[in-house]
Amino acid sequence: MALSTSALGVEQYEDVFIWNDVNPSPLTRIFPYASLYNTIFYTNHVINSESTMEGTPPSDIEQLVGEAYALRAMQYFELVNLYGKPYNKATAITDAGVPITTEYDAEKDYPVKTVEEVYTLILDDLDKAEALLNIEKQDLGYNYRFSTVAVKAFKTRVYLYQQEWQNAIDLANEALAINAELQNLNSNVSIMPSEYNAVESILALETIASFDMVNNTTISNSLITAYNQTDDLRFSLYFNKNTDGSFSSKKKCGN
Structure with missing residues (x-):
């Protein structure tokens, strides 16, 4: 991404863009360290409450706890890649x-763990999630929730980041055995492959870019030139051309 210095609200991202940590603007947007741990707090509560859950079939409890394990793994994956070393x-x-915390005690101080320890927890949580989940693929509208195929796909990404190539290939093939469909851009260009109702959607759980971020950034030239602008059907689906010749993302955004 490139920063559009003429856009309104650019001061929210300027110091982030230039990696300025010394006396940044008070308007600088804060990124989601605390909110990720907030999600972990709730997943810990669900996981640690499994033995006391009542009033629902055991299969529903297993699915719920499995989703909590998977969601916790995702939060730690985001945290270690945003704030730890690669x-x-x-x-x-x-x-x-x-x-790392697997409790729901907001008053304790928790020491920083190594990258290896964080990845070990991530994979352990995903193994537990896969053992508990009993929904292979979520129905449309519920596919923001984890399923068996979503855990396999996410575990593929974890192995990819660890450069465990064969494990990544094996898990990717297992995920593709459940859902290998591709969005046909020749017949329906109104749905992006990343949208929740696309046939290839496996997990429609994402942080939607804010309107300010979309408005204040343009696509880097190196990415734009990587596309064949004439024949690649993705180009017009992904990007808008601005009046100054730059390109912006068509990705959906929120407030």
Whole structure:
């Protein structure tokens, strides 16, 4: 992405864009360290309450707890990749990651764990999720929730970041055995492949870019030139051309 310095509200992102951590503007947007741990707090509560849950079939409880394990794994994956060091097999056992908590005690201080320890928890949570989940693929409208295919696809990404190529290939093939459909851009260009109602959607759980962020950024030239602007059907689906010749994302945004 490139920053549009003439757009309204640019001061929210300017210091972030130039990696300025020293006396940043008070208007600088804060990114989601605390909110990710807030989600972890609730997933911990669900996981640790499994034995006391009543009034619903055991299969529903297993599905719910499995989703909590998967969601916790996703939050730690986001945290360690945003705020820890990139995974490096040679140094992961000493590289700083992020604090880990599997409790729901907001008063305790939790020490920073290594990148290896965080990834170990992520994969352990995903293994537990896969053992508990009993919905192979969520119905449309509920596909923001984890399912068996979503866990397999997400675990593929974790292995990819760890450069565990064969594990990534194996899990990707397992996910594709459940859902290998592709959005046909020749017949329906109104639905982006990433949208929840696209046939290839596996997990429609994402952070929607704010209107300000979409308005204040343009697409980098290196990405634009990677597309064949004449023959690649994705180009007109993904990007808008601005009056100054730059391109903006058509990605949906929120407030």
